[in-house]
Amino acid sequence: MIQIRFHGRGGQGSVVASNILAAAAFLEEKWVQSFPFFGVERRGAPVTAYTKIDDKPIWDRSEITDPDYVIVLDASLVAVVDVTNGLKENGMVLLNSESKPEDIELGDSFRIATVDATEVAVAHGLGSKSAPIVNSSILGAFSKASGEVDIKSIEASILKMAPAKHKENAAAALEAYEKVQF
Numbered sequence: 513m514i515q516i517r518f519h520g521r522g523g524q525g526s527v528v529a530s531n532i533l534a535a536a537a538f539l540e541e542k543w544v545q546s547f548p549f550f551g552v553e554r555r556g557a558p559v560t561a562y563t564k565i566d567d568k569p570i571w572d573r574s575e576i577t578d579p580d581y582v583i584v585l586d587a588s589l590v591a592v593v594d595v596t597n598g599l600k601e602n603g604m605v606l607l608n609s610e611s612k613p614e615d616i617e618l619g620d621s622f623r624i625a626t627v628d629a630t631e632v633a634v635a636h637g638l639g640s641k642s643a644p645i646v647n648s649s650i651l652g653a654f655s656k657a658s659g660e661v662d663i664k665s666i667e668a669s670i671l672k673m674a675p676a677k678h679k680e681n682a683a684a685a686l687e688a689y690e691k692v693q694f
Contacts, residue, residue: 514660515576518561519595520585525647529583530561532673533651536665537565545570558593565660581658584608585629585646596622606654606692608646613693625694627653632691636684638677648674652685653692663689 516533520526527548534546545564562576578598587609589595596605596618604623607616610631613624629649630641639645648670655663667682674681 513564513566513570514581515579516563516565516581516583516654517576517579518559518563518583518585519589519593520559520561520647521589522557522559523643523645524559524585525645526559526561526585528673528675529585529647529651530563532647532666532669533563533654533661534565535669535673536651536661537563539665539668540661542567543569545573547573549575558589579603581606581654581660583650583654585650587611590618604658604694606650606657608650623694625653625657625692627688627692629653629688632684632688636677636680636687638680638684648681649684649688652688655685656689657692657694 518526518530530546534544537544543566549560564570580603582595582605584595584607601621606625608629609626610628613626616624629646630644632649633644633646634641651666655666666685670682671678
């Protein structure tokens with residue numbers, strides 16, 4: 513089973529990203545689960561969401577404590593949340609950051625990928641520089657960095673499921689797919 517944990521802030525689209533990723537994997541005939549975990553429910557508060565993907569039915573409905581991948585939609589969360597907690601050795605952290613992967617210090621036992629999902633999202637009219645909606649961008653980057661879900665499946669799911677600006681979200685995913693560094 514592939515387990516992905518999303519860390520974001522309320523309003524960035526972490527829960528929507530988790531659902532779109534699950535839908536994309538479902539298009540590839542995988543078994544999936546997607547669910548959020550909310551603490552304080554307000555815009556800007558830390559939010560966690562989970563996606564599980566497998567070739568067989570998934571019966572375990574518990575939160576993910578030992579993910580294969582961690583996707584961080586807001587780099588400032590690294591200072592306040594232990595985003596690598598439980599991450600499997602040689603697991604991957606995908607971080608929305610202007611920095612190069614080699615400049616990120618999260619430990620030596622993890623692979624790091626980065627994409628400036630904020631820049632991509634804002635360029636496509638998805639939020640603003642101060643409140644970007646980066647979920648589609650980060651999913652495009654995840655597709656390439658992980659190889660777990662095809663970008664065409666991500667694109668199809670975004671076009672069907674994005675709450676608004678379907679074409680802009682799909683274009684942002686495709687651009688981030690090309691810009692991710694790992």
